[in-house]
Amino acid sequence: MTEETATGAHHGDPGPDKGIPEEGVQPRAKWANKMEFLLSMTGQVIGLGTVWRFPYLCYKNGGSVFFVPYVLCSLFCGVPLFFLETALGQYTGEGGVTAWRKICPMFEGVGIAGQVIVTYLNIYYIVIFAWAFFYLFQSFKNPLPWSTCDNAWNTDSCHGRLSIFANPHLFQPDANWSFLNNITIPTDYYDNPSIINGNHSLLEETSSENEFWIRRVLRVSDNMSVANVHWDLALCLLLAWVICYFCIFKGIKTTGKAVYFTATFPYLLLFILFIRGVSLPGAGDGLAYYLTPDFSKIADPNIWTDALMEVIFSLALCQGVLPALGSYNKYNNNCYRDCIAICCLNFATSIFAGFAVFSVLGFMARQLDLPIGEVATAGPSLAFIAFAKALSMLPGACFWSVLFFLMILILGIDNQFVRVECLATAITDMFPRQLRRPGRRELLVLVIAVVCFLFGLSLVTEGGIVLFTLIANYGGSEIPLLFIALFETVVIAWVYGADRFCDNIEDMIGYRPIPVLKYCWLFITPLICGVTLLVFTPHYSSINVHGYVIGVGGVAFGSILMLIPLMCIPLFILITLCKNPDNMTTPSGDLRQARPHKPVLSLCKRVIFKAQGQPNRTRAERAEKVMMEEHSGV
Structure with a gap:
């Protein structure tokens, strides 16, 4: 066997297998074709955040001026991380775990951290589909039941769409609602400070959509x-899990x-809703508000933090999802071109x-x-309150409501089953001998x-929205994701070696x-992730969930989830x-190295870290390696 063959220098060769499969152990599967990989990636990065988070961040951060930090964060943080994880x-x-173990054994915890966050998401994110x-x-x-106030759950202070049209003067920001002093307000409403602080807050809290x-x-x-x-939400949650299970x-x-x-049907639904939306009276005002830039916002550090976190969330970074999807590719797939295309599609x-x-x-x-x-x-309030109200105003409200919530379901269920x-x-x-056998998968x-369904049952209770908020704000929050992003780049660039990784790519x-x-x-x-961590100051202590202020116990529970x-x-x-x-830092000998004697990192033509070489092997291990290569036909 020649030296060139042993090092796997021929581009496009699949390289040695992980080993001869044991009897009864199934080989690792691959995508049937490239389209399956691209659609899986598309389905993962095009999710609910595309509909209810990005537009709101544009509104919050000066309209279309938000595109500037978003594009820059995508170019210098999103695309590099997206490509790094997929490659x-x-x-x-x-x-997502064993990839880091093979690259650098001591940082296997980076992959484990990502899987912990994915587990959080698997528990709480699917509850959104139960609601949908x-x-x-x-x-x-x-x-539509949320458009009227004559239901058993409505209060005496409820107002619906008909009352708004009948008394438009009462629904202005400076309207006089002093007559409410003669109305008995339900006792539990006094527990919410936002209701007591002003008439407009009371107006929001007592709308028929909000009460529903x-x-x-x-x-x-x-x-x-x-x-x-x-029980009804629990059945909806069970239905979501049944669909998810049979998809994967x-x-x-x-x-x-x-x-x-x-991955494709939501685009059709979104296009139909877009056509209907732009044909409505007042649509131009909304689009002007969305696209008109407020350049004074560009100096606000919050806009840059929001842009970076939106990039991380929307591209599903630091969760171990992208390495898993990429691992089913053929060795010589052009993942570089694929990643750039998916990132552009996400932004568009x-x-x-x-x-x-x-x-x-x-x-x-x-x-x-x-x-x-x-x-x-933003968030659930956009889909389940604001959009629910808007849909109820349209002619044929039931049809548009079915269309919208069907889109929400398909957008989200794709994210869920991929995770x-x-x-x-x-x-x-992690356990191939035990789990890669018929029926084990x-x-x-x-x-x-x-297990995730049983944990999720606590989220469809009277206090479920509090737990949902805690897991979302702490478990899947910005801080652990930024730490993981920081470690991923440091491990690949400085420990494994950026030049060696580029050689692998x-x-x-076929090209660098x-x-x-x-x-x-x-x-x-x-640097971007580190600086964001230093300036990021979350206001977790002030979380108020529908009048319930999360106390010390809730903050402690959320902090544990984050830690x-x-x-x-x-x-x-x-x-x-x-x-x-x-x-501790030596990559696995199973990894194919085309240029094992080349320095792993150099800057300005100066060698920073020399070639690391392969880990020491015993005579028996070397003989086994040769047998594996001959068996795979390399």
């Missing part, structure tokens, strides 16, 4: 108990087929969704004779689904990526130090 998975052929299913089923009723959301869907109580599960229970064989529908879709959202908000603002700023909101797939991939790759996904795709990517990994991206992924990194450094102190 890492494709190069190692491993999921609930709204979808209610959308078949005429009139709070009193019918969430059914919050004074003590926010998590003991009483709402066979691995990428079913995932790759499901994404043909789940976000802007297009903004047109659809703000055209409808402009219509609603004109109908209510209110400023756009009074109806613009579950990536968690299952990570666990399977289906059982593993079933266990993940059942060249070996895979642009040099600016190397310097992003070395300096720019970690768990962060502690994984130093913990696994310590474990590696105890188990294998001699090879």
Whole structure:
């Protein structure tokens, strides 16, 4: 066997297998074709945040001027991280944990931290689809139940769309609502400071859409108990998990087929809603508000923080999802071109969704004779209150409501089952002998689904929205994601070696990526993440969830959720130090190195770190390696 063959220098060769599969152990699957990979990536990065987070951030941060920091953060942080994670998975052929173990054993905790965050997301994110299913089923009723005040859950102070049109003078920001002094307000409303502070807050809290959301869907109580599960929401949650399970229970064989529908159909629905939105009266006002830049905002550090975090959230970075999806690619797939295309598509879709959202908000603002700023909101409130109100004003409200919530479901369920797939991939790759056998994959996904469903039941109780808020604001918050992003770039660029990683990429795709990517990994991206961590000051202590102020116990619980992924990194450094102190930073000998004698990192033609070489092997290990290569035909 020649030296060239041993080092795997021929571009396009698949390289040695991980080993001869044991009897009964299935080989690791690959995407059936490139389109399945691209659609899976598209489905993961085009999610609910595209519809309800990006447009709101544009409104909040000066309209279209938000595009400037968003594009810059995408170029110098989003694209480098997106490509790094995808190329890492494709190069190692491993999921989100074992990929880091093979690149640098001491930083396996980086991958574990990402999987902890994915687990949080698998538990709480799917609850949104339970809500969406609930709204979808209610959308078949005429009139829409959230558009009226004659339901059992409504209070005496409820006002619906008809009362707004009948008394438009009462729904201005400076309207006199002093007559409310003669109305008995429900006792639990006094628990909410935002209601007592002004008439406009009372107006918002007592709208029919808000009462449907709070009193019918969430059914919050004074003590926010998590003991009483709402059976109808629990059934909706179960339905979401059943759909998710059957999309991925066979691995990428079913995932790759499901994404043909789940990644493309939302675009059709979004386009239909866009056409309907721009044809509404007042749509131009909403679009003007969305696109008019306020350049005074550009100097505000918050706009840059919001842009960076939107890039990280929208591209699904630092969660171990991208390495898992990339690991099912063929070795010589051009992931460089794919990543750039997906990032551009994500940005274009976000802007297009903004047109659809703000055209409808402009219509609603004109109908209510209110400023756009009074109806613009983000998160679940945009979909389940603001958009629910706007849809109820349209002719054929039931049809448009069904269409909208169907889009929300398909957008989100795609995100969900890809995340579950990536968690299952990570666990399977950690225990291949036990789990890569016939029937084990289906059982593993079933266990993940059942466990996450049981934890999720606490989120469909009277106090479920409090737990939902805690997990969202702490467990999947900015701080752990920024730390993971910082460690990922430092490990690849400075420990494994940016030049060696670029050599690996060249070996895979046939050419080196642009040099600016190397310097992003070395300096720019970690600097951006580090500075953001230093200036980022979250206001977690002031969280108020529908009148319930989260106390010390809730903050402590949320802090523990946030610390768990962060502690994984130093913990696994310590474990590696105890188990294998001699090879803490030495990559696995199974990894193909086209230029093993080349320095792993150089700057300005000066060698920073010399070639590391392969880990020491015993005679038996070397003989086994030769047998593996001959078996794979290399």
